[in-house]
Amino acid sequence: MDMENEILTGSVVGDEGVLALEELARACGTEAEWIVELVAVGVLAPQGRETPDWRFRAADLTCARRVARLQRDFGATIEAAAVMIDLLHQIDQLRARLRQAGLDVD
């Protein structure tokens, strides 16, 4: 088949947990232990009880990569990055409520 015209079909990472621990670690360019730590501090909340059953969603992927960047660029500890993530999340929610109220914040 002509590679140039091949149409690639992917799988969707959405609201349902689909990524296993190793897959998420690889997607973030990190080790699995780092992901386990993010779950331990409550930044990520996978579906599934036991570690081998953990499945992560799109929001986890976005969040974990964000933490990785905050740690890399600011030298933040996981705890400090977790606080930043919480605050950023609150700001997002406040902005959404302002937008719903018809107030443009940007």
Added chain:
Amino acid sequence: MEFKDYYKLLEVDRTATADDIKTAYRKLARKYHPDVSKEPQAEARFKEVGEAYEVLQDPEKRTAYDQLGNRWRAGQEFTPPPDWAAGFEFTPGGASAAEATDYSDFFSTLFGNFSRHSASTRAHGEDHHAKIFIALEDAFHGGTQTITLRAPQVNAQGQVVLQERSLHVQIPKGIREGQHIRLTKQGAPGVNGMPAGDLYLEVCFHPHPLYQIQGRDLSLSLPLAPWEAALGATIKAPTPTGVVEVKIPPGSQSGRKLRLKGRGIPGEPAGDLYLALEVVLPAAETEQAQQIYHTMARELAFNPRHSLGV
């Protein structure tokens, strides 16, 4: 290729000390970090600032850059002089292949030769990430989109160079902002016959002229004539899948929201479409229109500021 004035980007003088440069960088990195900043173009600015710091914090690169002298101004068309970096040997290990895409052509030309980083020690190819911007309509009907990516590739000399490639990607129906399309084996090639990494495409919507998008729900500002709002009416409203008839209850005011269930982004469950009613007044430009307003003023005994106590 455009010349980049790294001193200007970091907002420091050409005589700045290493400490000045570090302080300026840390300040700007906080200001423009794409995860915390709401500044316009934060991501692009952050990359520029990072690139400027990469050069100016490194004595070898800074000396080489300074040799270009004051001959160039930011944004000017630039070609490196033939004697560029003669006698310089840059210490490798600055930028990894995964980060190479973050640098400008200007940087890559001057300070290229990105090192191969730890990729060679990992058997599995690295996963790559990119954003894909789609139209809202694609989420309703599905479709294909062509994206062009700059990906680092290892050439015959073992150096990492940036290569452009185009991919045609199927956009699945029902996709929403913030979700990712995962394309297996489209990331970095594996080493020693191991599988390639995956490519994750984070989905973003282009702003839509009519609809605001929140998750799977949409909202639309729907203008109404005063008599439609006051008396109730059946009117036409656009939806992404076609025009529908909507019943406006009598006594509707601006700001009231009507929910059209299942008219948002398709899925299980489908999202909803919210119609935010907005009463619009006809202009009083003709004598006849003015007469009607006068009649209303006279006969309706309406005080819109009643709740303000005036």
